[in-house]
Amino acid sequence: MKLPIFLDNHSTTPVDPRVMEVMLPYFTETFGNAASRNHSFGWEGEKGVATSREQIAQLIHCHPKEIIFTSGATESNNLALKGAAEMYREKGNHIITAVTEHKAILDTAKHLEKEGAVVTYLTVDRDGLIDLEALKAAITDKTILISIMHANNEVGVIQPIAEIGRIAKENGILFHCDATQGVGKLPVDVDAMGIDIMSFSAHKIYGPKGVGGLYVRKKNPRVRLAPIFDGGGHERGMRSGTLNVPGIVGLGMACEIAGKEMLEEAARMKRMRLKLQDHLMKELDEVYLNGHPEKRLPQNLNLSFAYVEGESLLMGLKEIALSSGSACTTASLEPSYVLRALGVGDDLAHSSIRFGLGRFTTDEEIDYVGERVVETVNRLREMSPLYEMAKEGIDLNTVKWTAH
Amino acid sequence: MSYSDKVIDHYSNPRNVGSFDKKDNEVGTGIVGAPECGDVMKLQLKISSGVIEDAKFKTFGCGSAIASSSLATEWVKGKTIDEAFKIKNTEIVSELNLPPVKIHCSVLAEDAIKAAISDYKKKNEKE
Ligand SMILES: Cc1ncc(COP(=O)(O)O)c(C=O)c1O
Numbered sequence: 001m002k003l004p005i006f007l008d009n010h011s012t013t014p015v016d017p018r019v020m021e022v023m024l025p026y027f028t029e030t031f032g033n034a035a036s037r038n039h040s041f042g043w044e045g046e047k048g049v050a051t052s053r054e055q056i057a058q059l060i061h062c063h064p065k066e067i068i069f070t071s072g073a074t075e076s077n078n079l080a081l082k083g084a085a086e087m088y089r090e091k092g093n094h095i096i097t098a099v100t101e102h103k104a105i106l107d108t109a110k111h112l113e114k115e116g117a118v119v120t121y122l123t124v125d126r127d128g129l130i131d132l133e134a135l136k137a138a139i140t141d142k143t144i145l146i147s148i149m150h151a152n153n154e155v156g157v158i159q160p161i162a163e164i165g166r167i168a169k170e171n172g173i174l175f176h177c178d179a180t181q182g183v184g185k186l187p188v189d190v191d192a193m194g195i196d197i198m199s200f201s202a203h204k205i206y207g208p209k210g211v212g213g214l215y216v217r218k219k220n221p222r223v224r225l226a227p228i229f230d231g232g233g234h235e236r237g238m239r240s241g242t243l244n245v246p247g248i249v250g251l252g253m254a255c256e257i258a259g260k261e262m263l264e265e266a267a268r269m270k271r272m273r274l275k276l277q278d279h280l281m282k283e284l285d286e287v288y289l290n291g292h293p294e295k296r297l298p299q300n301l302n303l304s305f306a307y308v309e310g311e312s313l314l315m316g317l318k319e320i321a322l323s324s325g326s327a328c329t330t331a332s333l334e335p336s337y338v339l340r341a342l343g344v345g346d347d348l349a350h351s352s353i354r355f356g357l358g359r360f361t362t363d364e365e366i367d368y369v370g371e372r373v374v375e376t377v378n379r380l381r382e383m384s385p386l387y388e389m390a391k392e393g394i395d396l397n398t399v400k401w402t403a404h
Numbered sequence: 405m406s407y408s409d410k411v412i413d414h415y416s417n418p419r420n421v422g423s424f425d426k427k428d429n430e431v432g433t434g435i436v437g438a439p440e441c442g443d444v445m446k447l448q449l450k451i452s453s454g455v456i457e458d459a460k461f462k463t464f465g466c467g468s469a470i471a472s473s474s475l476a477t478e479w480v481k482g483k484t485i486d487e488a489f490k491i492k493n494t495e496i497v498s499e500l501n502l503p504p505v506k507i508h509c510s511v512l513a514e515d516a517i518k519a520a521i522s523d524y525k526k527k528n529e530k531e
Contacts, residue, residue, distance in 0.1 A: 309442055311466040315407070315415055326442060326466070335442065347439035383421050383470065385446035385462040386439060401438030402515070 001364045008321045009204075009299060009358030010153050010181060016206035016359070019253045023208065026246035034243045035234060045245045052252025059255040060198070061189040062215055068235045069248050072212040073180040075228075076199035077104040077147075079214055079239065080176045083225025084145045084197070085112050088174070092142030098122040098130050099341045100157075101149050105178055109147075118142070127292035128157030128342050136167055145174050150182030154325065154338040154354060155291030156300025158186065165194020174223060180204055180212075184258035185266065185297060190215055196223050202247065206359055207254030211247030214239075261359075269357050270298035272366045276355060277301055279370035284377055286390075290325075290344055290352060301355040304348040305373075307387035308380045313353060316376035320369055325352035347396075407467055408501035414471035419478050422460040424448045432524025434516040443469045443509065447516035449480060449488075451524050456480045456488055461516075468506040472496050472513035485521055 006014070026048055034049045036042025053064035070076045081095065097109055099121045109119045120138045122130045130148065146168050151158045161177060168175035176197040179188060183198075184205030190198060201212035216238065217223045231240025258265075281287050286306035302325075305313065310326030325336030326349070334340075335349035344352070355369070381387040386396060407415070423446075424431045430450055437444040443465030450458040459477035463470045475496060480488045496502070496510035 307464060309465050309469075312415070312470060315412075315467040345440070346442075350439070350442035383418060383462055384464045385435065385444055386464045388423065388446075388462060396439060401440075401444070402436050402519075 001362070001368060003319045004321055005319065005365045005369060006321045006358070007361065007365070007369060008323050008354075008356050009361075010156075010354065010356040011323060012203045012209065013206045013358050014360065015208055015250065016254065016257060018257060019207055019250045022253045023246045023250040026249050031245070034245055035232070045243075048245055048249045048252075049243055052248045052255075055252035055256040055259075056213060059188065059259045060183060060200075060215060061191060063218060065236075066215055066218050068214045068216055068239050069243055069251075070212050070214055070239055071210055071244070072203070073102075073178065073199045073201035074104040076201070076212050076214040077102070077178055078108050079225060079228055080197045080199060081105065081108045081112060081145070081147060082228060083238065084174060084176070084223075085115075085117055086226035087224050088144040092140075092144045094118045094120070094140055094142040095145045095147065096120045096122065096135065096138050096143060097147045098124060098149070098159075100124050100128060100152055100155075100338045101147070102153055102178060102180070105147055105149070122148075124157075124341050126343050127295070128152060128155050128290075128338075129292060129295065130159060130164075132160065132163055132167065135164065139167075139171050139173065143171070143173050145176055147176040147178065150177050150179035150188070151186065151297045151300075152291070152338065153181050154336060155302045155342065156181070156297035157291045158182070158295045158297065161195065162193045168196070169194050174221075181297060184255060185262065185299060187262070190217070196221070197225070202251035202254055205254045205258050208247050208250045211244050211251050213251065265359060266298045269361075272361060272363065273298060273301045273355070273357055275363075276366050276370050277303070279367075280373055283370075283374040288344075288348060290339055290342060290348075299357040301357070302352060303355070304344065304352045305377045306348060306351055307384045307390060308377050309350050310352055312380055313351075313373075313376055316380065317369075317372055320372065323354045323356070325354070326350045410500050411467055411471040411502070414474040414500070415467040418461075418470060418474040420458075420460050420474065420481075421462065423462065424450055424458075424460055429527055430524075432520040432522075432527070434519025434521075434523060436515045436519055437465070437469075437512050439464065442466070443512060445469065445473045445512050445516045447473060447476060447513075447520045449517075449520045449524060451485065454484050454486075456483050456485065465509065465512075466506070468500065468502055469509040469512060471500055472502075472509045473516065475499060476513040476517055480517060485524070488517055489521055491517055 030044035032041025032045035034045035183200040198215040203209040290302040310324030339349040493510035493514040
């Protein structure tokens, strides 16, 4: 087993060697601009891009022409929201999204609010799920777009996408889905799920960084988005700029591999995740699972270890790459807004750790991580005044703290 | 975030972790911070004839909070109450090389020393 161990696969993933292999020739040999129509270099580039569109289309069950290539999911989310807000301005200015969305959605929505859009942020329940009745109730005759993510990047919670798609359709509203954490890990069928626009990113699925895509429906309805960049009119006019051919080829291959291996991989991830969860919950008391126990990404385990602060836990596990919802791991002093939205108290949010399993995670690594986490939590609890007080039977909620 | 060697040292080998009996008249206890804020420090001083003979701490918080309180226990030992009362958070910041976002950890350690001393004083003036 090699150290350090990477268990932060929601932040990014390593490029699969099979992906890198198909990308390499596009840097030095078939390096043509896919928009060059007059020579073989251009044709080769265009062929690589066309293959990628096919591979993606197969994975998400759409037409290859419905894929717009971007620099990643942040751009895709921006294009979806800003492009729809501008294009459908005549129809209305209301957008519905949820409080647990990625910042690339929330900050884009805030930006649009400054420009006159009205945005409803749906809350979520303890498990992280939105309430479909609340969604229906939020719809007005000015609603142009519903944007709800597939799987959450912190707690892995999977929203009822097909139901949301049906509600959107019934009301004649476009449905955008940020499926950055879902595509390639969970089955996606844009027709069956009623998705009109969908964001995804290569680097979350063992492809390269800096490339992603936006699915934009061409029929029933034909979705149009105002571009963010002005330029050469590439990608059906929605996204100008010379295509990142090697990246796009890599994204396509990443999708092909995911399509073939997803089911087997999901089962393996789930087994390992449960093994880690069981190990930690058996050896330690007061460990709490954040997010829905079943409706979650097989790769995702998010736990709060009461009485231990997340950053100090990560510090004790420095040979393991993990992430925490603790404020101390960010520049702000607030703990994770996603955990807060689930109603996890700030104390337990500070104590949370996200384990993100991936394709290359091994059983040996999971066993090692389990042991090291137990050891470190025990050591830090020995040092924790809160653990001591709890063991003395003091209810920490009745203590008067000197908040600073 | 990367930590200074001194923070890592205190985190890995914290000095004086533990507790004294709160009810002991020679013991002053200071508990500062709040769980919702992500840090709580408990600092206890054993004081005899105005001199801090021993100190112990327990801390819930990030590595810098643990290091700040560990350092505080080292510094107060052997000092008179008045000397300990004068320890400034800025001295902790420079000793541990804390970055700006971690300054509140040093403030908390200073507060903990002061809280423990006033607890001791309060306990002993009643009699
Ligand atoms: C749900 C979700 N949306 C969007 C993004 C942004 O993706 P990218 O890094 O490709 O811009 C991420 C990744 O952090 C994500 O997890």
